[in-house]
Amino acid sequence: MLLLRTFLIFSAFIISRKCFAQTSPDSLYIRQIFDEALTNGQSYKNLDYLSNKIGGRLSGSPEAEKAVQWSKQLMESYKFDKVYLQEVMVPHWVRGAKEKASIQSSKSKVEVPICALGGSVGTGKTALTAPIIEVKTLDELKALGRSKVQGKIVFFNRPMDPRRVSTFEAYSGAGDQRRQGPSEAAKLGAVGVVVRSLNLFQDDLPHTGSLRYDETVPKIPAAAISTNGADKLSQMLQADPNLNFSYEMHCETLPEVKSYNVIGELRGSEKPNEIIAVGGHLDSWDLADGAHDDGTGCTQSIEVLRIFKNLNYRPKRTIRAVMFMNEENGVRGGRKYAELAKANQEKHVAAIESDAGGFTPRGFGIVAEPSKINAISKWKPLLSPYGLHDIGLGHAGTDIEPLAEVDKNAALIGFTPDSQRYFQYHHASNDTFDKVNKRELELGGASMAALIYLLDKYGL
Template sequence: MRFKRTIFLMGALFVSLAGSAQISSDSVFIRKIFDEALTNSHSYKNLEYLSNSIGGRLSGSPEAEKAVQWSKKLMESYGFDKVYLQEVMVPHWVRGAKEKANIQSGKTKIEVPICALGGSVSTGTKPLTASIIEVKTLDELKNLGRSKVQGKIVFFNRPMDPRQVLTFIAYSGAGDQRRQGAVEAAKLGAVGVVVRSLNLFQDDFPHTGSLRYDEAVTKIPAAAISTNGADKLSKMLKTDPNLKFSYEMHCETLPDVKSYNVIGELRGSEKPTEIIAVGGHLDSWDLADGSHDDGTGCMQSIEVLRLFKSLNYQPKRTIRAVMFMNEENGTRGGRKYAELAKNNKENHLAAIESDAGGFTPRGFGMEADPAKIKAIQKWKPLLASYGLHDIGPGHSGTDIEPLREVDKNAALIGFLPDSQRYFLYHHAANDTFDKVNKRELELGEASMAALVYLLDKYGLDGSK
């Protein structure tokens, strides 16, 4: 009896020691990933070129095409096993001359900062000037009825909820007025729409973003106004409800343009048909160079593969870096990627997207079945010392979400950096390279590479 007990205890000790050795081995390699990223990363200098030499990369623009060709050559220069393009037709909307707006109260005219919402129609050959009515919600607008809205400009002035610690929840809660406001206002006879910028800060930068039109409803011009401008307009309306708002926009939609997703791969040595994708969107809005949205995510994703090459790590599974095109005003790149994955019968173990800025890493949000989420959460002890504590259910990414419809077993994962500064720059003219912190950017790419390493080594079904 004692002999059997001794054998049992020795076996348990052996398993414990083997497990400890395994954890120690993983810890050592993850440390190597961070050391390489923090001492020899290429992402910051690559982002500088993308941001300052190519600039804003709105889908269909010459700059977007330059970014495609440059990022393809960049991945080829790193010697990835395969680098290729996926053709996709994308929208081509152009902003035109800089927008102008003013508030007119009596003989007083006060200029305020605006920008056209992405996809908006123009105001025509001359400024649009009309009375303006303020609402907070779509329901409030509907309750006013046609008699109070017809012939006017509707001013949506609901701010992002500052009580939300998770700023993306605040963003989501305020986004309907930007996306749907023009359609709902036009149904009641409005001639234009002005929307408070989706920004938690008070400043003079208007924030653009996509709107949705309905082909069965008249398309009316839609603009974003800065948070300071919105407060000024609201205050003046309280003292002069009959004031007028005047704005001028010269945007137009041109025929679709051929563009591409850009993909680089490291071929798996044992399970090459099982794919782990990591990516960001190469396009950006045109007001700035799109450094945080989403130049950082693209350069981090390329760097994940470069880090593995530099460390001579041979993945078991195929690791793929994807630069998606047209996330901002159409999501056609993500949908094309999913369509081709289905046609090619590809098997994705996981897809990770970085599209929340290049800020300090906090963790990962996951859209997957509970067993897969639990499997990833088991790695918390290995990741916590790098500040990655927030690992659990959450939003993954706009570009990778279409994979859910074609590969239901894939774990969709969103990289989560600290979000408190993101909406200061999101879709605005101050989203520029100088706002990116080099060390934060590098910590993010190392965090993503560490998770990819664990996914590659262990999978999500308990087998290697």
């Protein structure tokens, strides 16, 4: 009987807390935020323009410059309190003519889909053809030694780990072969590199991404091969280890170009010198529209301020939307933002980044001291009705990471949507507007606005 009474009292306590959370002033205002986003949201319409009228926006390209001017004009049209540019010099790499590749034996020639990795050198005026050798890891490559690698093309064929529920963990675990693989192979005399696309799906679409050349060794051409192409190449090598691989790429790096971060603000009414930033990266790879990566993050970040403006919300603290330039192949925009934040002695309460696609919201990953993570986690009862259950320690974002070095008190927060489909489109030619769901996208902007509302009202 005592156990039953205890259970009933505890149940009543939980129900009363839940009911309070759903009827408190904060809960009611968060409901208004979501109502505004779901009935009058502008993220999808804005993404349509960014993706279909401007398109892929690789740093240094004319399209990147068009995106800068468009986002500035858009935020001005919403009559934010202040809209301005932060100048930043960015790399200018161009892909050139479409890449070609084939697997060659004495009896056959099989064409396979490839694309140059971002920042790669080209193969010259003609194709590069050489024997190819397969490895799974950098350690396996090093164990082969120069005698078995020199003069060959190295084929890195380690897939993303499908056992990882978080696809970002799977991506992180396979990324070293793309980033460091070309230079590690060059150290042993390799003449080229081909890397299995970082993609959990089987398809014929190669996925690009940046590499990091070691300036102390020769720069060799590096390409990504589709997952189906990688499996085909591996199977053919098992049958005939003496295959040649031939590929042609005309990419090159041009002189750096002046570009900009684009920033819009709603000025704080009580603590204007305390800043809450929200942003995404305006640049994208050139194979597609860059819709999920990261057009969604940019339009959602602008939407946060538009929602507050439309609801006549007057923030206590300054709320800032930041369109970062050059996340994909340099992080120059994120570093410039942090540099100027330090020079201007700015104080950030928090910075939120949306760079994981426009899928169904799941929560927020936080990088901060434990007390601040606990403070944000206590808002779960207000956020969970909107599917935001995963709130706690996690990854924040590439563009806001440099802020940690100059503003130790800032909580860095990554918006976390469902990750299962993201790497099907990431850095590939199918990252297009038609792959984005309007309702999921608008829910993301509202989710960030809800958290920012609480951060603004209560601080950390």
